[in-house]
Amino acid sequence: MTWRSVIGRGLCDDGVVAEDRHLSECDWLLAATRAVITIVKPVLEETILDLISSGVFLEFEVLGIADLGCSSGPNTLSVISHMVDTITMACQRLHCKPPEFQVFLNDLPGNDFNTIFKSLPSFYHNKLMGGNSNNRPCFIAGTAGSFYERLFPRKTLHFIHSSYSLHYLSQVPKGLENEEGALNKGNIYIASTTFPTVSRAYYEQFNHDFSSFLKSRSEEVLAGGRAILTFMGRRTEDPSCDENCTAWKMISLALNDIAQEGLIKEAQIDSFNLPYYAPSAAEVRRIILEEGSFNLIRLEAFEISWDANRDNIETDVSSLDSLRRAKYVTKCIRAVAEPMLSSCFGGSQVMNALFCRFTERVAQLYSKEEPKYYSLLITLRKI
């Protein structure tokens, strides 16, 4: 396993994303994602070139690519655009005819595919076609469904990409309560006060889900095909170790703050558990080995500051005071967390109070340390 530490840079030199510069909630969310894409980009290129130069797929006229957990936003098409360009240029260098690409964008059935589809005509026109549909090298389709099940017919894919999705579990782990009630009181995810039985239940759910993911993909990807997967991970083997300071821990603390104020009940926190798991590198390696369909080619950990990409979003970057940074982080995290929290804890009034306390907690943290997201980047080859 190799290490990287990056204060994120944006992908704002990319024509696809550059059009969208207004500072919506979406932008705050995208900031961190863009920083990840920047780190993944050279690995993506290396993996693609490895795939092409292996010669395995030179016989194919069509290359099947799937982006799993594609979401719906400006970044959705920029990854695909980059992959198609990279493969096309590699083929030109090797003097072989570029394939046509069948690209599947996947997310859950609730994802806003309509918005993606409405952006396709300008994507094809500007990026790929030059106005002639018969020169179109890339055909994009949407596939709605859980990537923990089969999504595509057998042996139809050559390349799998998934960015920041596999840490979401298919469901909240079972066994997080017994006859006396909730087992993970005061927390919404694994924390230092979490019982080992709760941590174990979380690991078992991740093990089940990630194994199902690999098994499903093993039927869909041709032998020799590649996967490049990025997701949240953790530094230590012990998931309850305090060193794994995550944004979810700050959310837990802020929830307890507003419970103290009487805005929500403590029992609500006790009974709520995130369908999320950040595995260690060793856990990921073990699951891949046990499932047995893929060779692990690369396993890297990297870190991104919680306010990575801030200079691409905010106009005034001179101020680096804790509160300002905390406010930025709050906007990023709120875009992800609020949809998961509001149905259990309450609407905008409760959420406003929660994220006020969250900002205070993060500002306190910034006065002591430099918090970072810890991520895992793996590349796989289908056996």
Add this chain to the structure above:
Amino acid sequence: MTWRSVIGRGLCDDGVVAEDRHLSECDWLLAATRAVITIVKPVLEETILDLISSGVFLEFEVLGIADLGCSSGPNTLSVISHMVDTITMACQRLHCKPPEFQVFLNDLPGNDFNTIFKSLPSFYHNKLMGGNSNNRPCFIAGTAGSFYERLFPRKTLHFIHSSYSLHYLSQVPKGLENEEGALNKGNIYIASTTFPTVSRAYYEQFNHDFSSFLKSRSEEVLAGGRAILTFMGRRTEDPSCDENCTAWKMISLALNDIAQEGLIKEAQIDSFNLPYYAPSAAEVRRIILEEGSFNLIRLEAFEISWDANRDNIETDVSSLDSLRRAKYVTKCIRAVAEPMLSSCFGGSQVMNALFCRFTERVAQLYSKEEPKYYSLLITLRKI
């Protein structure tokens, strides 16, 4: 060319569509479509069995199917469901392992794919999977774009289906006005008062579009692959012949009625032209022959009463008076026509008046004759 005349029966014995029994605008629109599906069903089965028994595709593990102009509603998945069931049963009879299906549902980027995708989990569960995703024989994806351009990579499809979409042109024909103004005054489509130059422009646009459709599909469909296409046609070679009494003619008359009342201007009617063309069987045959990528296996014309399927929608079917039938036809036609007309002629007030006059016109027609939709059904084999 063979002929059929059918007073439509519904597809209401189909589990997929039976759930949706409330009488929305959508239902009125679907009534006519269902009647068409009922007619097409045996031809679809025959074409599929012909494809399977030809043995051409028994070597393939995956069968590619595209439904072009799929729309978004209860019928969207029922056609696919029927095709997959038919192929699976045919394979069982022939003692060969059924393939997996990659199904592409296509419509323009403005189509509501989100609603289709949200219905997929129950579709997979009830119809195909039996709860086990690894037994899923059918993988559905959405493809947004015009079927007059390339939509899929080359040689990836085995079967094409398109129901009631190919009569919509990619654009209003050029050349429908000269320096003195609009050439097709008082009409919104070809009528008895239409100049031959206007009819010619309409034919040229259809020729261009249908040829582009065939050319694009010829790159995507494997040799031996089949297409089954249904669309509006016309009885006579002369497109301006009064015998081709279409619902659009009644809309034209009703528009002229409300222009007389001062609700809209005559110039609005003069300048509006439908992006629609109902070809003759001879025209379709000629274009297919000239394009040269497909053999024409079957060319049938069939007719459906304007109020086909009424007994599946209305609870009281005893009354067959002209006004009642005209009201039913109005609901069906309005669902299709209003989105095309309202942006040019005005909002709900104008549309209400228009479809009141339309109902009167249709009731008058019913007192004299039995109006029917005239459709063409063709099956093709890729050379």
